[in-house]
Amino acid sequence: MATDARIVETKSAPPPGVTSRTRAFRRFTKNRGALFGTGVLACIVLFTTLGPLLARHAPNTPDYDHGMGPFGTPLGPSAVHWLGTDTIFRDLFARLAHGGRLSLTIALSATLVAMSIGVGVGVVSGFYQGTRVRVDRLAEGLGGAGLMLAGIVAPFSSTAGPRALGFAVYLGLFALLVRVLAAVPRILAYARKLPSGFDRADLVDAMLFVAAVLTLFRRAAERLGDVRFVGVAAAVLVATSLARRKLDSKSGPRQPTLDVDDVFMRAVDVLLAFPFLLLLMAIAASVEHTDAATLVLLLGATSWTWIARIVRGKTLQVRSLDYVTAARALGRGTPGILLRHVVPAIGGLAAVLATQLVAGMIVAEAALSFLGLSVPPPTASWGRMLEEGRTYYAIAPWLVATPAIVIFLAVLALNLVGEGLRDVLDAPSSTSGRGA
Amino acid sequence: MKRALDAAAFLARRAFGALVVVYLVVTATFFLNRSLPSDPARMIAGEQARPADVARIRTQLGLDRPVGVQYLAFLGRLVHFGPSHFEREKTPDHATCGHLGPLHFDLGRSYQQRKPVLVILGDRLPYTAALAFSATALAVTLGVVSGVLAALRRNTAVDATLVGLALLGVSAPTFLLGVAIQYLFAFQLELFPLNGAGKGLLDAARHLVLPTLTLGIFGAAFYTRLVRSEMIETLSADYVRTARAKGLSTLRVVVVHALRNVLVPLVTVVGLDLGALLGGAVLTEQIFSWPGVGALAVRAMRDRDGPVIMGTVLVSAIAIVALNLVVDFVYTFLDPRIRRARN
Numbered sequence: 001m002a003t004d005a006r007i008v009e010t011k012s013a014p015p016p017g018v019t020s021r022t023r024a025f026r027r028f029t030k031n032r033g034a035l036f037g038t039g040v041l042a043c044i045v046l047f048t049t050l051g052p053l054l055a056r057h058a059p060n061t062p063d064y065d066h067g068m069g070p071f072g073t074p075l076g077p078s079a080v081h082w083l084g085t086d087t088i089f090r091d092l093f094a095r096l097a098h099g100g101r102l103s104l105t106i107a108l109s110a111t112l113v114a115m116s117i118g119v120g121v122g123v124v125s126g127f128y129q130g131t132r133v134r135v136d137r138l139a140e141g142l143g144g145a146g147l148m149l150a151g152i153v154a155p156f157s158s159t160a161g162p163r164a165l166g167f168a169v170y171l172g173l174f175a176l177l178v179r180v181l182a183a184v185p186r187i188l189a190y191a192r193k194l195p196s197g198f199d200r201a202d203l204v205d206a207m208l209f210v211a212a213v214l215t216l217f218r219r220a221a222e223r224l225g226d227v228r229f230v231g232v233a234a235a236v237l238v239a240t241s242l243a244r245r246k247l248d249s250k251s252g253p254r255q256p257t258l259d260v261d262d263v264f265m266r267a268v269d270v271l272l273a274f275p276f277l278l279l280l281m282a283i284a285a286s287v288e289h290t291d292a293a294t295l296v297l298l299l300g301a302t303s304w305t306w307i308a309r310i311v312r313g314k315t316l317q318v319r320s321l322d323y324v325t326a327a328r329a330l331g332r333g334t335p336g337i338l339l340r341h342v343v344p345a346i347g348g349l350a351a352v353l354a355t356q357l358v359a360g361m362i363v364a365e366a367a368l369s370f371l372g373l374s375v376p377p378p379t380a381s382w383g384r385m386l387e388e389g390r391t392y393y394a395i396a397p398w399l400v401a402t403p404a405i406v407i408f409l410a411v412l413a414l415n416l417v418g419e420g421l422r423d424v425l426d427a428p429s430s431t432s433g434r435g436a
Numbered sequence: 437m438k439r440a441l442d443a444a445a446f447l448a449r450r451a452f453g454a455l456v457v458v459y460l461v462v463t464a465t466f467f468l469n470r471s472l473p474s475d476p477a478r479m480i481a482g483e484q485a486r487p488a489d490v491a492r493i494r495t496q497l498g499l500d501r502p503v504g505v506q507y508l509a510f511l512g513r514l515v516h517f518g519p520s521h522f523e524r525e526k527t528p529d530h531a532t533c534g535h536l537g538p539l540h541f542d543l544g545r546s547y548q549q550r551k552p553v554l555v556i557l558g559d560r561l562p563y564t565a566a567l568a569f570s571a572t573a574l575a576v577t578l579g580v581v582s583g584v585l586a587a588l589r590r591n592t593a594v595d596a597t598l599v600g601l602a603l604l605g606v607s608a609p610t611f612l613l614g615v616a617i618q619y620l621f622a623f624q625l626e627l628f629p630l631n632g633a634g635k636g637l638l639d640a641a642r643h644l645v646l647p648t649l650t651l652g653i654f655g656a657a658f659y660t661r662l663v664r665s666e667m668i669e670t671l672s673a674d675y676v677r678t679a680r681a682k683g684l685s686t687l688r689v690v691v692v693h694a695l696r697n698v699l700v701p702l703v704t705v706v707g708l709d710l711g712a713l714l715g716g717a718v719l720t721e722q723i724f725s726w727p728g729v730g731a732l733a734v735r736a737m738r739d740r741d742g743p744v745i746m747g748t749v750l751v752s753a754i755a756i757v758a759l760n761l762v763v764d765f766v767y768t769f770l771d772p773r774i775r776r777a778r779n
Contacts, residue, residue, distance in 0.1 A: 270460045273756050363609045367719055370611050371734055386611070393619050404612045412607035
């Protein structure tokens, strides 16, 4: 059966001189499912961009004159309210359009966040597999990254920012702890009068750690989110790192090291053992007021793990290809190889994953709304409309049906486009069948 | 003998890794919990309580201690040794413990329900397990049958219909499907109860039908796609052609030869899904008010009930990690190549 497909393929092969890009485009346009998906997607995007302009009502204002039924019930579709009104007589069309704008914006931004982290981690993990780093350096990096991330998050989100800062403090403390533990072999060697390389650097570590535990940890609970407090933790970490670099000696017992790839993939394992929805709920509950920016960060920060896994696999494959070895032999440096060879090779895969991820994000946002953890009322999002309409399906089934149909269509369209892209970009295997 | 030893060593290694993962998840959840902005003492005492009362409750719960001390105390209580036989009411030290012989487990007491978390979880787990197993059984049965059928009738109307249905199923998240199923079967047709779990075993089974259908159809859509693509690949393999050439019937070729190969990827996915479901199907349980761990988690999050949140996360993490382990082990029985590669 696979051979049949191959014969068909060679028959319909385009004339020489046609670039692979146009060939891919032609294959994509031949896939009816993907075309349908693209059409639906275009309609949805058009609706969310133009809909709010077309709507003749504000999304959050009740209309008691034309939107209320005889018994105070919501009204079905009419000339005044194209899709009818909801339980407090707001125009459904306007809410659907405005809500769609919000839902899609959140989904796209969160996808961007998740893809950045996922592709970044995946590429580094795959490309540097086999490279070992010292545990203490790693902990420093982790603590530093946490503090940096908190610094980025803080200005964007008024509620997630302080929380992230609080977590960064814990990370910083963890880094200090690992640093000191890593110094233990030297201290032991020193005690047994062996050549230890034990020097002032280890004393710096030990003293700083004791000081940190005594002062910082005790106050951590009350001080979570205090910017000055994070500043102190960051300063401590940076200062000790610098002091350490300067004082570090080459002799003494070998420091414990870990494989970069192992570190990242075990971290992914742990994150994957977190039940996704529970994790989302826990964090959403912990920030109390979820604004759109918080949601984006939340969704992005929790859903990159499987992206990283897949990208890592592909990167491992690419790394061992002949042309990468050749580029290295010709003297191209690591950044050059990453940019010129690895990134283009995983580009197609990333596009496919991103399409699937957008669909997943729309669903996740809706699920959070459904549990009452998304943007607060009266703001409309597709998920919130679904949740609000659900309890009234006996008297006004269109309230729940409209957002449900839109969410379903959006996810279906993204799935179709994703499959079309996969067939075209990511070298179709014999398992991919006929797409849709 | 050596093979058995190897297998045991492999299992022990993986089990240790699994324990580490669970420990890390518990630790992360603990600190996540401690950074919740709301004050549990205030929530128990009520909005109008005097500051002195709030402070007293905080001391009772041990929330006035440094976080590090609280963490160590929590870990110490989570698993500890105690008497093998005891009565909850008479031993205040072990009032909230569950135990396996002298090994005690303790998750504390719910802030809201004032019952031991382990007792609450014990009440909820059977419901979640029933839903998880029935939904998985339905999904696998439907998925394998339609996947195999689509693969055998490749590029026909049957295939197109099944693939189209599977795509629709994959695109309908459980909360859409669940609400639709509830509206159609419970509200319009009144075939099954709207929600809840009823009283007695038979009634519970009736209440279980719609949640099972919701999760089962959603899972079946995924499995159909997986089984179809794996089956198509397997059917073009040399050994299947050999089996056909020997004159075996299609049924025998598919069931005895091809399906066995499809099982390996299927078991992985089904195992992981089952693990996730055993941790509580949050959305489906919520829609149908099914009294499982997932609905409990939603409630605990809303009430900021720290000990119960810890309990539900722990259950989910253990379920996921344990099923991972099971999948790893089942592999070696299904595929001798993996067994050989490991030894």
